[in-house]
Amino acid sequence: MSQKDNTRLVLFDIDGTLLNTGGAGRRAMKETLREIYGTCGSAEKFPFGGKTDSQIVSELMLQEGLLEEVIQDNLNLFFTNYAQRLRQQIDRPQLKLYPGVKQLLSTLTETKGVFLGLLTGNIREGAWIKLKAVELDRYFRVGAYGDDSPDRNELASIAVKRASKQFKKEFQGRNVVIIGDTPHDITCAASIRARTIAVATGWTPLAQLRKYKPDFLFSNFSDYQEVVHAIVT
Numbered sequence: 001m002s003q004k005d006n007t008r009l010v011l012f013d014i015d016g017t018l019l020n021t022g023g024a025g026r027r028a029m030k031e032t033l034r035e036i037y038g039t040c041g042s043a044e045k046f047p048f049g050g051k052t053d054s055q056i057v058s059e060l061m062l063q064e065g066l067l068e069e070v071i072q073d074n075l076n077l078f079f080t081n082y083a084q085r086l087r088q089q090i091d092r093p094q095l096k097l098y099p100g101v102k103q104l105l106s107t108l109t110e111t112k113g114v115f116l117g118l119l120t121g122n123i124r125e126g127a128w129i130k131l132k133a134v135e136l137d138r139y140f141r142v143g144a145y146g147d148d149s150p151d152r153n154e155l156a157s158i159a160v161k162r163a164s165k166q167f168k169k170e171f172q173g174r175n176v177v178i179i180g181d182t183p184h185d186i187t188c189a190a191s192i193r194a195r196t197i198a199v200a201t202g203w204t205p206l207a208q209l210r211k212y213k214p215d216f217l218f219s220n221f222s223d224y225q226e227v228v229h230a231i232v233t
């Protein structure tokens with residue numbers, strides 16, 4: 001096998017995959033929606049999983065009858081204020097890191113040929129606030145975020161392009177591994193023919209994830225060696 005074949009770019013989703021903010025993200029989102037658009041609509045119950053932050057804001061506010069133009073014109077201000085509120089809302093005792101995550105990330109970091117990145121619907125600042133709160137920021141140097149595009153599928157190619165530049169390596173096809181907790185993560189991976197690993201620690205049950213045919217499916221990452229194996233095999 002050539003050296004190139006052993007190279008892996010592993011792109012991680014954040015919420016539901018690495019951690020759970022214990023509602024901090026949703027609270028920050030609701031407060032900022034009220035502040036900027038005058039209503040938070042159905043944000044209490046709306047499924048955030050697998051969606052980009054800008055997609056969440058657009059869908060919620062369109063439901064409330066706001067014009068797309070009004071939503072877009074206020075989006076930058078929205079995200080500035082959202083990041084501030086998220087920082088205030090992040091509460092360490094409520095934050096939950098899923099089992100095996102830290103061991104998985106540190107093992108991958110030490111595995112030759114494996115490079116880590118982020119593929120998340122969180123805006124860049126939001127992603128780093130969450131990762132720093134559980135000391136996972138040190139594992140990541142590159143990523144694609146919810147403020148790069150509202151379309152998660154587009155984030156996949158942005159992440160791969162940035163990682164290629166950062167690590168000076170070509171990553172393509174099944175050498176790219178996309179890890180997430182929702183059907184959106186799986187279809188996003190399929191859009192660039194990447195290898196998919198789905199994990200049921202988020203809000204989508206294992207049986208439902210299975211219907212989308214990820215290459216590998218785990219109920220959680222407690223058996224992290226098996227996940228490493230799925231990535232490097």
Ligand SMILES: [Mg+2]
Pocket residue numbers: 013014015016017049050180181182202
């Ligand atoms: Mg997720």
